[in-house]
Amino acid sequence: KGAELGTIALLSNISREIITLLFAPLLVKYFGKLAPISAGGATTMDTTLPIIARFSGQSFVIVSIFHGFTVDLSVPFLVVLFCSI
Template sequence: MKANAGIIGFFVAGIVLGRLHAVPATADLDAISLGVLCTLIFFVGYGIGNDTTVLARFRSLSPGLALLPAVSILGSLAGSLAVAMLAGGHSPAEWLAVGSGMGYYSISSVLITGYRGTELGTIALLSNIVREMIALLGAPLLVRLFGTLAPIAAAGATAMDTTLPVISRTCGPRLVPVSIYCGMATDFSVPFLVTLFCSM
């Protein structure tokens, strides 16, 4: 719980500092974010590399786990169709395009904006940020309610990067290779699915 409070605290601090324009306008925020993310992933990788049993644990996992990315993608698309029926405002194909972002907001929102305009692109951006925040902050609850694979499926494309440390902590190091695999496979699907549904 303390770690989650820390994440929320940093998020709120970022909002406050952004509103105050505390960071110089000349700062390359994308480069800074990438640097912090790379550092974070380095330490996750170091932890995996330092564990001599990680490959043995990966081999012992059930082959059924190879289907986890497909389950995550299908669940996301099913949720998007449910939103389409409840919210309306956009066509089912457009809601499916939003759901196809899988948490990968840096590419999905840009693609959707290019195909369908700023409004839907903004919805996609917010949707993917909310998905990532749910995976970051809700991982312990997801584990309790649905099991150790739930945070990985919920994280989508972010399971291999930004949410990986939280997944490692809440689901256990044994599932880190699964999380990376699921994130990579889901990540790969994003441009194809977004383009497909935007073209309908």
């Protein structure tokens, strides 16, 4: 769809990841242990996994990996779907 939308998508992704890394303790405190997983998107299975494990607990590691894997697999289909609208 163009360089502008690609740039916006990249900045949005980077911002979301940084917010998850920095604010994971606050997300857990105010919204529950699943909040950092939800906020992390596809990065919950790699980049943000150590932070999620630290603040949400080891029991949420499997949930985080499954969430990241599912979101990562769904991206190509959802992008095609939303770009065709």
